[in-house]
Amino acid sequence: MTTCEKYKNLIEKYIEGTIIDGQLADLKTHAETCESCREEFERCVLLQDVVRQAFSSPMAAEHAGASLVARLSEEPNLRLRSTRFGTALFAGKRAAIAAGILLAIGLLLGFTIGRAGNPAQIPLTAQVPINVGKIDGTVLVRHEGSDVWRALEAGSNIYLGDTFHSTAGSAFALNLDGESTLELNQNSMLVLKLYNGQTQFFLEHGECTASLESPHGPFFISTPHGRVEALGTEFTVKVTDE
Ligand SMILES: [Zn+2]
Structure with a gap:
């Protein structure tokens, strides 16, 4: 050697x-x-x-x-x-x-990490009609019950319970019903909780901005500090560490 x-x-x-x-x-x-x-x-x-x-x-x-x-x-x-x-x-x-x-x-x-053995397959929850819009930088998604983060891509399917994580300098948008969008800013973590007539996201930390078509169904963003209901058409929710 x-x-x-x-x-x-x-x-x-x-x-x-x-x-x-x-x-x-x-x-x-x-x-x-x-x-x-x-x-x-x-x-x-x-x-x-x-x-x-x-x-x-x-x-x-x-x-x-x-x-x-x-x-x-x-x-x-x-x-x-x-x-x-x-x-x-x-x-x-x-x-x-x-x-x-x-x-x-x-x-x-940019590496592919080899994993020993076959991890148990995680059954996916329901797919929802949400498309990934613009992505800047690196955004990761993890399905509910899984511990594996994958890179979010333009064509990625979205499932109930998905957690999105935008890294430093990264951001992306989700295209919701009609013309509505939800944008996640950098260093943020967002979970899709409900999407069945009522829309519910959980913003664990970071910042997101919703632009909703009017009229829209019940739309909530919960945070570790409380819940925000969308009454207007555009609003930003921010969760900082302190
Ligand atoms: Zn050496």
């Missing part, structure tokens, strides 16, 4: 937590003079830091993926080696969440 392969293996051991002190010192010495190994080592340290924060914060585990994606999307220089991370960083019951996170990271960075 080449010198660098040896150090890449040490980096894997570092991720696994099985590296011994002598090897770590050796790795650090090599990283001082080898740019490729240094960059990879630094990325591993950063990723570990991000993952640790995601799992140690009081935020619900199901949202860890989204916040990790949001944070990583602000790190344009981050590049992951897919096969090295899949099994190394995570174990046990976090693996499913991690798989979703890794898939999302892979989407953002």
